[in-house]
Amino acid sequence: MKNEKFENWGNSMKCGWRVALMSLAFLFIFSALSPAHLLGADKGPKIQLKASIDKLLLVLRDENLKGVEKRELRRERIAEVVFLQFDMSRMAKYSLGRGWRDLNKLERDQFTDLFRKLMAKSYVSTIDAYAGEEISYLKEIVKGDKAEVRTVVVGGSKEIPLSYKLMLSDGRWLIYDVIIENVSLVRNYRSQLSPIIKKYGFAGLVERMEKRIALAGTKKDG
Amino acid sequence: MLMKILKISILCSFLLFNGVMLSPNYCLAGSVVEVVALDDEFAEYDESTAELSDPFESVNRAVFTFNHNLHLWLMEPTAKAYRQVTPSIFRTGVVNFFSNLVEPTRMLNSLLQGRFVEARDTFLRFLLNSTVGVCGLMDPATYDDMKLNERRFATTLAHYGIGGGPYLVLPLYGPSNPRGIGGLVGDALTSPLFYLLNADPVVVVAVEASKAINKTSFKLGEYKKMLSGALDPYIAVRNAFTQHQQQLIK
Numbered sequence: 001m002k003n004e005k006f007e008n009w010g011n012s013m014k015c016g017w018r019v020a021l022m023s024l025a026f027l028f029i030f031s032a033l034s035p036a037h038l039l040g041a042d043k044g045p046k047i048q049l050k051a052s053i054d055k056l057l058l059v060l061r062d063e064n065l066k067g068v069e070k071r072e073l074r075r076e077r078i079a080e081v082v083f084l085q086f087d088m089s090r091m092a093k094y095s096l097g098r099g100w101r102d103l104n105k106l107e108r109d110q111f112t113d114l115f116r117k118l119m120a121k122s123y124v125s126t127i128d129a130y131a132g133e134e135i136s137y138l139k140e141i142v143k144g145d146k147a148e149v150r151t152v153v154v155g156g157s158k159e160i161p162l163s164y165k166l167m168l169s170d171g172r173w174l175i176y177d178v179i180i181e182n183v184s185l186v187r188n189y190r191s192q193l194s195p196i197i198k199k200y201g202f203a204g205l206v207e208r209m210e211k212r213i214a215l216a217g218t219k220k221d222g
Numbered sequence: 223m224l225m226k227i228l229k230i231s232i233l234c235s236f237l238l239f240n241g242v243m244l245s246p247n248y249c250l251a252g253s254v255v256e257v258v259a260l261d262d263e264f265a266e267y268d269e270s271t272a273e274l275s276d277p278f279e280s281v282n283r284a285v286f287t288f289n290h291n292l293h294l295w296l297m298e299p300t301a302k303a304y305r306q307v308t309p310s311i312f313r314t315g316v317v318n319f320f321s322n323l324v325e326p327t328r329m330l331n332s333l334l335q336g337r338f339v340e341a342r343d344t345f346l347r348f349l350l351n352s353t354v355g356v357c358g359l360m361d362p363a364t365y366d367d368m369k370l371n372e373r374r375f376a377t378t379l380a381h382y383g384i385g386g387g388p389y390l391v392l393p394l395y396g397p398s399n400p401r402g403i404g405g406l407v408g409d410a411l412t413s414p415l416f417y418l419l420n421a422d423p424v425v426v427v428a429v430e431a432s433k434a435i436n437k438t439s440f441k442l443g444e445y446k447k448m449l450s451g452a453l454d455p456y457i458a459v460r461n462a463f464t465q466h467q468q469q470l471i472k
Binding site: 097118119123125129182183184187188190191192196205208209216 | 263264266267443444447448450451452453454457458460461462464465466469
């Protein structure tokens with residue numbers, strides 16, 4: 001009996017291939033089922049950011065989406081890809097600053113929604129101006145659940161430093177600030193929003209944001 | 223003497239339409255030091271959100287509006303037309319030529335700031351571009367991975383701890399402050415171009431205007447795009463300037 005068992009064991013050892021494959025399969029299944037945040041954390045912000053920018057570049061380089069007449073469709077696609085990588089509610093919140101605390105749930109949602117629309121109009125049109133520049137990824141600085149990834153966009157002899165601030169949430173590194181040529185988008189918005197909300201209140205801010213959104217992307221606005 | 227001062231001040235007020243209004247390029251690479259308070263998630267942006275003092279806001283706003291409209295209704299259309307009739311290699315040559323003439327100023331300021339390696343590199347760039355690059359029309363140095371080090375008098379003043387002073391929007395030029403104006407004077411006085419043109423205000427203005435149009439031809443529509451998401455363009459630009467100034471000190 002003992003011998004037989006041993007032989008069986010030996011047989012299966014001969015099929016070491018199969019064992020290896022099975023354990024690999026197990027690993028895959030296991031990792032697919034394991035909490036997403038473990039995976040995300042493993043990958044690191046820089047690798048995740050690069051993956052999402054590569055996805056964006058696919059859209060930007062898509063021959064089927066080129067030309068003025070496909071502008072709307074293209075920008076929709078860009079927004080789709082880009083905003084998956086953004087933590088828009090955090091971005092909106094930080095842009096408003098401490099005034100956020102004075103808003104109720106409904107106002108917060110309304111503001112976040114308007115902020116998203118504003119970004120969709122302005123930031124997406126900026127990305128849409130992409131003309132084949134090279135992007136090199138410099139360093140990543142990780143501090144707990146926050147990170148900064150520095151990149152440089154090189155077009156011709158011009159270099160534009162572009163940094164992203166990310167925060168780990170539910171296992172993914174999501175962008176909450178973009179720093180273009182040393183100018184932080186969140187800081188820039190905060191400097192504009194606080195005086196407006198102080199002077200005209202929340203209603204006045206909403207009015208101005210709606211006006212801006214209506215204007216952005218129209219012919220008059222470029 | 224009086225005439226000279228007059229010339230210089232005219233020069234300064236008209237100097238460089240290009241520059242900060244479109245893209246403040248004198249920013250310096252510096253590490254971002256982040257202080258994050260644990261108990262307050264908004265604190266990350268506190269220290270950095272401090273604005274420059276702007277006691278002349280109403281005047282500044284008026285000048286800003288003037289510059290803004292001048293750019294949109296005069297500079298952009300002129301640059302667009304100019305772009306259609308000139309090959310890009312010519313326009314790049316113009317940029318390179320004038321940039322090369324600033325290299326002695328850059329080198330001097332690198333020296334003044336104790337950045338000796340940088341000063342040497344700038345000197346080598348100047349040498350290479352002036353010879354192989356045919357009087358600076360081409361920029362072989364950059365292709366050779368010799369990077370341009372943008373050091374001007376404004377950064378030297380900042381280096382020695384001189385504060386920026388209140389925010390000022392200069393007609394035609396754009397955002398600045400007293401330190402920036404001092405820097406422009408220093409830059410002009412150490413520029414070979416200034417002496418080549420005999421410090422004649424009319425010629426200087428004409429040259430600067432051409433330079434600005436040439437430069438704008440490379441970034442048509444960028445200014446508009448930059449402000450397309452702004453709720454208050456004046457503050458958006460002022461804050462961008464503030465952030466650049468803070469980089470200057472770091």
